[in-house]
Amino acid sequence: MNPKTIFGLFVAVAAVQLAVPVGQVWKHENVLRTGTAYKFKTAPVDPYDPFRGRYVALNYADTQARLELGEPLRYRAPVYVMLRAGTNGFAVFEELRRTPPATGDYLRVQYGYGEGTNASFQLPFDRFYMEETKAPQAEAAYWKHGNRRGQTNDATYALVRVKGGRGVIENLYIKDQPIRQFLGTEPAE
Amino acid sequence: MNKRHVQWLYEELPGLVGKGVLPAEVAERIRRHYGEPDAPGSSAKRWAVVLFSILGAVLIGGGIILLLAHNWEELTRPMRAVISVLPLAVATALGAWLLWTQRASTAWREGVGTAQTLAIGASIALVAQTYNLGGRFDEFMLTWALLALPIAYLLRATLPALLYLVGITVWTGSVTFQSGNALWYFPLVGLALPFLWWTSRENRYHPRPVLFAWVLAITVCIGSGFAVERVCGKLDAWPALFGGLFALLYLVGARWWGEASAAWQRPLQNVGALGAVGLAVVLSFGDAWSHTQWRYYWDNVDAWRAGWQLAVAAIWPVAAIALWVRSWTRRAWSEVMIGAVPALAVIGWAAALSEAEVLGAVLFNLYLFALGIGTLVIGLRERRLGVVNAGLAVLAVVILCRFFDSDLGFVVRGVAFIAIGIGFLVTNLMLVRAKGAVQ
Numbered sequence: 001m002n003p004k005t006i007f008g009l010f011v012a013v014a015a016v017q018l019a020v021p022v023g024q025v026w027k028h029e030n031v032l033r034t035g036t037a038y039k040f041k042t043a044p045v046d047p048y049d050p051f052r053g054r055y056v057a058l059n060y061a062d063t064q065a066r067l068e069l070g071e072p073l074r075y076r077a078p079v080y081v082m083l084r085a086g087t088n089g090f091a092v093f094e095e096l097r098r099t100p101p102a103t104g105d106y107l108r109v110q111y112g113y114g115e116g117t118n119a120s121f122q123l124p125f126d127r128f129y130m131e132e133t134k135a136p137q138a139e140a141a142y143w144k145h146g147n148r149r150g151q152t153n154d155a156t157y158a159l160v161r162v163k164g165g166r167g168v169i170e171n172l173y174i175k176d177q178p179i180r181q182f183l184g185t186e187p188a189e
Numbered sequence: 190m191n192k193r194h195v196q197w198l199y200e201e202l203p204g205l206v207g208k209g210v211l212p213a214e215v216a217e218r219i220r221r222h223y224g225e226p227d228a229p230g231s232s233a234k235r236w237a238v239v240l241f242s243i244l245g246a247v248l249i250g251g252g253i254i255l256l257l258a259h260n261w262e263e264l265t266r267p268m269r270a271v272i273s274v275l276p277l278a279v280a281t282a283l284g285a286w287l288l289w290t291q292r293a294s295t296a297w298r299e300g301v302g303t304a305q306t307l308a309i310g311a312s313i314a315l316v317a318q319t320y321n322l323g324g325r326f327d328e329f330m331l332t333w334a335l336l337a338l339p340i341a342y343l344l345r346a347t348l349p350a351l352l353y354l355v356g357i358t359v360w361t362g363s364v365t366f367q368s369g370n371a372l373w374y375f376p377l378v379g380l381a382l383p384f385l386w387w388t389s390r391e392n393r394y395h396p397r398p399v400l401f402a403w404v405l406a407i408t409v410c411i412g413s414g415f416a417v418e419r420v421c422g423k424l425d426a427w428p429a430l431f432g433g434l435f436a437l438l439y440l441v442g443a444r445w446w447g448e449a450s451a452a453w454q455r456p457l458q459n460v461g462a463l464g465a466v467g468l469a470v471v472l473s474f475g476d477a478w479s480h481t482q483w484r485y486y487w488d489n490v491d492a493w494r495a496g497w498q499l500a501v502a503a504i505w506p507v508a509a510i511a512l513w514v515r516s517w518t519r520r521a522w523s524e525v526m527i528g529a530v531p532a533l534a535v536i537g538w539a540a541a542l543s544e545a546e547v548l549g550a551v552l553f554n555l556y557l558f559a560l561g562i563g564t565l566v567i568g569l570r571e572r573r574l575g576v577v578n579a580g581l582a583v584l585a586v587v588i589l590c591r592f593f594d595s596d597l598g599f600v601v602r603g604v605a606f607i608a609i610g611i612g613f614l615v616t617n618l619m620l621v622r623a624k625g626a627v628q
Contacts, residue, residue: 006343007288013339014281017305020336021277021312025270028320032266054260055321076367126323131262169321180262 031168035161036105038083038091040123042158042172054135055127056172056179058158063112067096067119077111080165081121090157096121100165108165125160125169130179138172138179193450195223235295236396242300243348250276250307257315266319273315280305284344302346306337327363330356334377341384347397350384351404358412365415372501374416378409393446394454402446406438406460417502425538426502428472428549432534433505435464439527440512465530466560470586473553478537478546506531526563529556557587565616574620581616585609 041061065081073079082094083105096119100106112120130138156174160167172179202219205211253276264272283301292298310333317324334356341350361374385405389398413434414427442457449455471477513528533556537549561584568576588609592602 003288003291007285009339010285010288010343013343014285017309017336018274018277018281020309020332021274021316024313024316024320024322025274028322029267029270032320055318124323125321128321129260129318131260132258134262 027166028168031163031166032161032170035163035166035168037089037170038085038105038160038162038167039089039157039173040091040160042156054132055129056135056138058126058128058172060123060158063093063109063123064114064118064120065093065096066117067115068098069115070098072115073098073111075111075113078108079111079121080106081109082106083162091160105162106165107162107167123167125158125167128158128169128172128179134180134183137183141174141179141183198223238296239299242296243303246300246303247307250304250311254307254311254314257311258318260318269319270316273319274312277305277308277312280308284340287344298344299346299348302340302344303348305340305344306346306349306352309333309336325363327360327367327369330363331360334360338380341381342387345388347388347401350381350401353381354378354401354404354408358408358415361412361415365418371416371418372497374412375501378405378412381405394449399446399454399456402442402456403460406442406457409438410434410460410464413505425541426499428468428477428534429506429531429538430502431464431468432531433507433509435461435468436509436513436528436531437461437505439465440509440516440524443516443521443524444512462527465527466557466583468534469530469553469557469560470590472534472537473550473557473587473590475547475550478541478549506535510535522563522567526560554587554591557583561587569616569620572620572623574617577616577620578613581609581613584612 042058067079080097080100082097082101084092084094086092096109096111097106100108107123109121109123112122114120129135156172158172159170161170174182198219202211202216206213206216257272257276261269280301284305287297287301310329313329313332316322317329334353337349337356338353340346341348341353357374357377360377361371364371364373385398385401388395388401393399410431413430417430438457439461442455442459442461446455446457452459509528509531513525513532516524516528533552534549537552540546540548561580561582563580564583565577565580568574568578568580588605592605
């Protein structure tokens with residue numbers, strides 16, 4: 001092949017390669033800047049992902065909603081959960097739909113199991129990245145301020161911006177303080 | 190022609206001219222035909238430069254990834270987003286400059302190709318970190334591999350192609366564990382095959398195609414297993430599937446890299462022969478055949494998907510047996526011996542389905558014994574010590590396995606051990622003496 005053709009192809013390939021990360025940045029920056037803010041109650045653990053530094057892995061409380069009966073869904077199938085702002089801005093899951101709704105805030109989630117009044121699902125934003133030494137501290141702080149189900153606890157939650165079915169975590173909160181700020185005020189042990 | 194052969198010829202020429210076998214003029218013409226031989230050490234130096242450029246790119250790329258993975262909290266989010274894409278932008282600019290200035294040196298192309306490949310993975314992962322994206326590992330690997338492959342073709346760089354092969358294999362494994370459709374593995378492998386054809390056009394014994402073929406042979410063995418996991422796991426057709434795959438590797442290798450001067454230049458034969466013999470040893474145990482559950486499976490799972498996977502799995506043994514039949518007509522005995530595995534596996538599998546499990550094990554015991562003796566005879570006839578020992582090793586393995594497998598007494602086992610040991614020593618002694626007499 002002649003060098004000019006190869007160069008042309010290289011430019012095309014490079015454009016696609018750059019478009020993947022740049023497109024991700026654009027999409028998620030847009031959600032963060034213009035999306036509606038909701039709070040999601042959390043319960044974290046801290047695994048280690050060598051490719052992406054350290055993060056706090058997040059689980060969410062009460063990820064169940066009503067799903068109208070119909071064709072059985074396979075595990076991890078995409079479904080759409082309708083959102084409503086409850087007390088203090090905490091998100092309330094209204095119902096699961098099989099197709100994206102025309103109006104209202106919703107999230108694209110993965111279907112788990114069950115039908116009728118309590119079908120379970122998984123939220124897509126399941127990790128929060130922090131500086132490598134801070135993620136374990138964050139986890140310790142979470143455990144100390146308890147968020148295990150059934151216990152009275154301080155509010156620990158993720159503030160998530162939602163737009164067009166996509167949700168991006170803006171920050172993580174303990175006792176209504178951003179996690180980084182909270183770790184700064186917490187006396188070291 | 191192989192460089193080593195040319196070197197040998199050049200060493201012989203002065204002697205041949207001196208003894209009057211060749212006129213000096215003919216020797217000169219031969220030299221002109223084959224060109225200047227490499228100065229001693231020059232090719233080693235060239236390879237050192239290439240390898241160091243790859244190592245340099247890998248280390249610098251890895252270091253940048255680790256630095257960025259620290260997740261500097263002092264930086265604002267947009268700033269981190271820019272920094273995430275920056276390594277890819279820099280590597281791409283280098284690649285463009287390379288092509289624009291038409292720099293053809295291997296060291297440049299491999300180094301920049303490596304850097305760009307790493308930068309693709311780094312950029313995607315770092316953007317995910319900046320925006321706290323979940324994402325699945327298999328999706329990440331597949332995106333990375335697919336974006337990196339064109340670099341292999343455009344920059345003529347080997348490492349992106351190798352990373353692609355490893356990447357799609359990891360993807361296949363990951364998808365299989367999440368019960369997805371991993372059969373896409375085969376078309377994905379197909380995308381990388383032109384690279385092998387393309388790099389081996391000039392000289393198929395060159396390290397570039399040979400290295401690619403090594404990685405291809407190893408990853409295909411793993412990836413195929415994942416991709417047709419239903420067939421392996423539930424139908425228990427794995428003897429035929431892997432027998433076919435290993436034999437096919439060996440038979441294709443024997444046709445494609447048949448005149449290699451060193452063992453490392455026979456990637457497909459090495460992987461194929463090792464796999465085939467290893468599989469035959471496993472199949473010589475009765476237990477390997479006792480769990481075939483064909484009917485149970487058919488009753489329980491949707492037939493369309495299983496039938497589709499079975500059809501894919503049948504490609505290996507059918508192709509291998511077709512090549513094997515050709516090996517008979519060519520009287521290529523080492524190919525006939527290794528290539529027999531899939532045919533035997535199919536017979537054993539069919540027997541096991543009709544509840545005659547013992548037939549497969551008996552067949553493979555006889556096969557291993559014949560293979561050991563056959564290899565031994567070829568080795569003795571060609572006076573090749575390595576081949577003789579390989580034959581003895583096969584015999585030793587099959588006998589040892591039988592003793593652990595059956596309920597023979599300690600005395601019989603002990604005597605057999607000693608006999609095999611003496612066999613090794615005596616054969617080697619005879620060969621060394623015969624060699625000494627020849628020299």
